[in-house]
Amino acid sequence: MKRMGMKQEPGGAPGAGKPRGGPSLREVWRTRVSVPVSEVFRKPSPTRRALLVVGLFLIMFALAVASSAPDGVDWEVGDVATRDVVAPRDVVNRHRTEQLREEAARQALREAELDPVNWEINPAEALRSEERLAAMFAVLRQALAEPEAPEAPEDGEAGPPPGGESEGAGEPEADLQARTARVLDAFSELGLDVSPRAAETLARMSAREVDELEAAVRSAAVNIMTTRRIGEMDLERERATVALHAGIRDAAEDRRELMIPLVQSVMRPNLIPSPEKIERARQEAMRGVAEVRIREGQIIIRRGDQVELEHILLLQDLGLVDGRPDYGFVAGVLVLQLLLFTMVGVYLYQQRPDIFRSDAQLALMGLIVLLVTALAKVGTFIPWEGSGFLVPVGLAGLLFPLLVDSRVALIVIIMLAVMAAALYGLDGRVFIVALAGGISAVYSVSRVSQRSDLTRAGFIVGGTSFLTMVALGLLRSDMFIIQYSFLGVVTGLVSAVGTIGLLPYLETLFRITSSIRLLELSNPNHPLLRKLLMEAPGSYHHSILVGNLAEAAAEAIGADPLLVRVGAQYHDIGKTKRPYFFVENQFGGENPHDKISPTLSTLIVISHVKDGVELAQEYQLPPVIVDFIKEHHGTDLVKYFYQKAVEAAQGEPVDEQDFRYPGPKPQSKETALVMLADGVEAAVRSLSRPTPGRIEGLVRRLIKERLESGQLDESNLTLRDLDKIADAFVRVLTGIFHKRVEYPELKEHELRKAVEPEARRA
DSSP: OGGGGOOOOTTOSTTTSOOTTSOOHHHHHIIIIIHHHHHHTSSOOHHHHHHHHHHHHHHHHHHHHOOOOOOOBOOOTTOBOSSOEEOSSOEEOHHHHHHHHHHHHHHHHHHHHHOGGGEEEOHHHHHHHHHHHHHHHHHHHHHHSOOOOOOOOOTTOOOOOTTOHHHHHHHHHHHHHHHHHHHHHHHHHHTOOOOHHHHHHHHHOOHHHHHHHHHHHHHHHHHHHHHSOOOTTTHHHHHHTGGGSHHHHTSOHHHHHHHHHHHHHHOOOOEEEOHHHHHHHHHHHHHTSOOOEEOTTOEEEOTTOBOOHHHHHHHHHTTOBTTOOOHHHHHHHHHHHHHHHHHHHHHHHHHOHHHHTOHHHHHHHHHHHHHHHHHHHHHHTSOSGGGGGGOOHHHHHHHHHHHTOHHHHHHHHHHHHHHHHHHTTSOHHHHHHHHHHHHHHHHHTSSOOSTTHHHHHHHHHHHHHHHHHHHHHHHHTOHHHHHTTHHHHHHHHHHHHHHHHHHHHHHHHHTOOOHHHHHHHTOTTSHHHHHHHHHOHHHHHHHHHHHHHHHHHHHHHTOOHHHHHHHHHHTTGGGGSSGGGSGGGTTTSOOGGGGSOHHHHHHHHHHHHHHHHHHHHHTTOOHHHHHHHHHSSTTOBOHHHHHHHHHHHTTOOOOGGGGBOOOOOOOSHHHHHHHHHHHHHHHHHTOSSOOHHHHHHHHHHHHHHHHHTTTTTTTTOOHHHHHHHHHHHHHHHHHHTOOOOOOOOOOHHHHHHHHHHHHHHO
């Protein structure tokens, strides 16, 4: 088509220059906005960076605390509302929530007190049992004590003859009976029913044996009262099983008859409600009551209704009483934002110091974050519960990987998801949906080959958000989320459309070359590449081969293959100005350098760098591509013409500096790869017999020369990188210059015999 070979006006590429009707929107954007902004960010400034961060923080803080609420009211309990009041954001109804929790707590207390599990043994009952036993044995010891001796008879009265045998023999028996009688009376006084035999057993005991009996009874009683759960209904049953207690069961039978009634008499119910268990049941019941929430847009009180305490508390929590701000909410937003900004700042400082010190990159990040936050804030003015699911966090998830960095994008997505949830009353549903959509956006643009791939990424974001909303709805039994889950798809598509529309302007404004922009530049139909093909076809094909070589080497050392390939395609565009002065465009014709001096030839050859930079600026190529044009020769020596100049000088000194390229030397791995590939491709093409061995030897020698001449000093290439580069070059060049089989020539009649049968079948 003729359009393919059309002449280009000096203004640049079609569509990029000035149409006849006046300057285009893109041209106005570039001259009025992009260029001035780029000049501002050309020189990094710590002060400017600090102002950018502080400004972004203040603007986001203002957006977060700005309220769409009506003016404050001055009502008291008992007043009549003069107008409807609508909640400007979600808020917890503290009054109603506390009422429901107190009611649940009272019900839990009633149920817990009826549950035996919540009762425990009271140690105080065991102590009281010991006290009762001590009192009992005090009474029994008093009964066992000898009665006071009768007064001595007066003089003249006859007393019992001392040591009388008959009376003395009856005294112990009489004394035992008396003691037994006193013991029975003591037991009766204590309310215990014991047999005379048991009373006689106690009467016969010495003081030491009584102490032993008391200790045994006390041990058995305390053990029972501290280990057995005895309720009001269980007391008689437990008393009936006292005889089975180990301390009683193993005692002598006569003692057992004494121990059983004594232990039974001091047994009491020993269960009391456990304060810890009762309180735990109370707290669990209170925690089980969900917060009563007033949703954004819900009417708090209607005109004509009587104002109650519940209404006053809600109005106070929302900062609507007398127009006073909600200081708690403001303080919470401030602390939350400080934490989020600190998180992102620390990450950039530790992991991406290049972005941390770049004014343009920080400004770009701030602009995207501010845009998404502003859109989220706009959604809060929509009095509808589902507006939070329309926050396009996916827009940031698509723009950040393309313009900044994928890992930084993940950190920023977390920040934006938290901010979105905060703007919608800390709604966890909004946070989860925004986070899922943002993360899926980051990974959906990991491999983008053209702008239409952003549409595919939009569907991925939308599908992820849709499934996340459906999952949340099923988990929470929330039919509203399921019903409006299609909003996830809408958000994903809006994010993709926004990215497609904003990307060219952000690229131009901040002088950033995204992968999509590089792919557009690599299109063979680009006007500058068409110009190179039509006016310098040899240089065009040389650039294609250099791109193939450099791309393979970039993949081998972990550099950017796409950037290298595109940079190689444009590195020699300056040769279109004087194409026939370069051997690849002479096609065996007369060499114009034969008629001019070596010095002039050198100036012409070297000038293709300057001419290429001018063309790149004319066609508005990104600065990163212009770097390839400037640096692909570094400060190398034009050896051929320098040698001719030395020979022509016949011993006169020749300034070597006049025969060197102006530079600069390659400043990155990518531009260094193009320098090496440029030299290697031209040198290998000059070989008469390009065998694999000769190709490898030449490649390694040329790389070594560039290294020793210092051309790679500023490119950050390592010796290991150079070895991998050589291997990649050799592999590609061996494939290009492989040996072919020579086809035999057919005589005319043999060729006719071979063709005629095919013609008949056709």
